[in-house]
Amino acid sequence: MIQTVRGTFDILPDEVPRWRLLEETARTVFRCYGYREIRTPIFERTALFARSVGEETDIVAKEMYTFTDRGGECLSLRPESTASVVRAYIQHRMWTWGSVVKLFYLGPHFRYERPQKGRFRQFHQIGAEAIGQNDDPAIDAELIEMVEEYLDRLGVAERELFINSVGCSRCRPAYVRHLKDALSGVLSRLCEDCQRRYETNPLRILDCKVEDDQPFIERAPALLDHLCEACAAHFEALRRHLEERGIAYQVARRLVRGLDYYTRTAFEITSARLGAQNAIAGGGRYDGLSELLGGPPAKGIGFALGVERLLLALPEDAAVTDDAPDLYIAYLGEAARQEAFRVARRLRRAGLVVIYDFQERKLRRLMAQADRMKARYALLIGEDELAAGRYTLRDMRTGEQEVLSEEALVRRLMTSRELSASGRR
RNA sequence: GCGAGCAUAGCUCAACCCGGUCAGAGCACUUGACUGUGGAUCAAGGGGUUGCGGGUUCAAAUCCCGCUGCUCGCCCCA
CATH class of the missing domain: 3.40.50.800 (Anticodon-binding domain)
Structure with missing residues (x-):
């Protein structure tokens, strides 16, 4: 008997109301913040993701569903959507639409990963992006507020919001050198993964969960202390904006993002109700992405939220089947x-x-x-x-x-x- | 890519440790008790090559090996 492929699943009629609740609530809430829905193709040229997400990231290096079509084009099923949305921003000259263009999307994405709780090969994300000339931290704060409002409305409890700044193309390279210098002496005492990260993606070392590595990482210089003046001011302003909006957060000095295009603001929302994959939503700023993709200079911030994980954190009674006959x-x-x-x-x-x-x-x-x-x-x-x-x-x-x-x-x-x-x- | 656990009816599970008692229960489904009136009760019925392949044995759901699948964790990420 032919069954669903590994890491994919059918959503049966009894479960559909819960999915619809998530989708419809997103449309309702995001609309109130001026975000409009965009639907980009489910596959794109592989180069789009390679360039934006990063050649060296796991996503591009070993997780994409990549194939050559009959015309010889190298294509990939989308592993995320920020790249597509920014591509659309450039392709349709959206800078003529206004100073900041607010867009949201929802739909299936694909990564060839080992399935486990809250992680699948075809998975669903809901996300939003604010792209334009303006990088006012108030935009960041508003976006975070919108995600919080969305989760509040769904009744997702036991959450935590973590924020950090990962700097920009001016201050981050210097910090990475600093970090590597500081760790070079103790490199041999770090775990195997960290030794590998030291070469491929040093920032990721900050994210390490191995018990024995913690003392060394604690002593390592923190990104926040090495931001350039502009990035530091941006982060301080973001904090003020969040406080004014009454949004509780924690500064996570070791929070980094996995994709290469992130700059400055990085944030993550976790839920204690999830399991090992406890990140329910994550996002950040990507001020260089438009130019990286051959577009005009543009700033941007966005987030993505894992629907399967959200479903795990959703209250039991959140939705009932409403198709009973009259x-x-x-x-x-x-x-x-x-x-x-x-x-x-x-x-x-x-x-x-x-x-x-x-x-x-x-x-x-x-x-x-x-x-x-x-x-x-x-x-x-x-x-x-x-x-x-x-x-x-x-x-x-x-x-x-x-x-x-x-x-x-x-x-x-x-x-x-x-x-x-x-x-x- | 690495590690651990699990695989019996449509679903949830029992029997597996210490091989032999036609492979069982509950729920679901069909039918009857109840001639045109639901939720309850009782009874009957359909449905399984015990994931697949091999081995040990007089005998394998049960012990051993391989494969496949799933789950959880690592990695990575939402």
Whole structure:
């Protein structure tokens, strides 16, 4: 039997409401902050990700789904979306849209990783980007506020917000040299991974969780103490803005970002309810990315949020299936069956959710099924009803029944406040 | 790429340690008790080559080896 491929999964009807809740809440909240939805292709030229995310990162070096199409183009399924959004910003000359363009996206992304809790090969991200000439720290603070508001509205508890600054192209290289100098003496006493990172990505050493390495890392110089004046001022301003907005945060001096394009503001939101992969959202500034991709100078900040992880942190009762039928039609006999189809069609056109069984069954079974499906009403069409030209409508909650003409039935259902036609649609 | 654990009915699991008792329960599904009226109860039924392949043995779901898959952790990241 052919099954879903490793690291992918079906989202079955019972789970879909939870997904929709996340998506719809994102659209609602982000819209309030002036962010507009953008949908970029699911695959792009490989070069886009190689250049932006970084050739040496794990994502590009060993996690992308890369293939050559029939025309010989080297393409990759998107491992993230910031690169695509910035590409779109450049391609569509969005700087003419205004000084800061605010965009958000949501959808599947792909990385060839070893699956584990909260980590899959096809995974979903919700993210937003603010791109333009302006790099006011208030933009950073507003974006963070928006993420917090979103998580609040979903009821995601036990969260923590960490912020840091990773500097810019002026101050970071000097700091990295500083860091390497400071660690060179104790390099042999660090874990294997850190020895490797020392060469490939020294900043990552700050992120190491190995117990024995901690004393050395604690003593190493911190990025925050080596920012250039402009970056330091930017970070201080961000802190002030967050405080003015009443957003609780912790400065995580060792927080770094995995992708090469990040500058200055870096932040991460974790949830204690998650497990080993406890980062629920992460983001930061990427002021050089547009130019790196051949576009005009532009500043940018964004974040991405892992939907599968968010789902793990979401309260149990966050969403319920809302596809229970308004009306279950129980018919008895062939003539009643045709009548049932006709009535169902009329009510469905009016927006009601109407269900019936295609198979002849005993009335008892039909009622049991209506109950199981949580139908609000049941409509009985049998010999008596056909003869009288009136139907029996049963309120499944109270058990009360009334006999109604078709017109009275339609009027009755259409004015019922709790049904689909007048309510949620 | 590395490490550990698990794999029995559609789902949740029992039997595995100390091989032999037709491979079982609950939920779900179908039917009946109940001639046109649901949630309860009782009964019956369908459904499994015990992940796959090999080995040991008179005998393997049970012990051994290989493979595959899944889960969790490392790495990395959202």
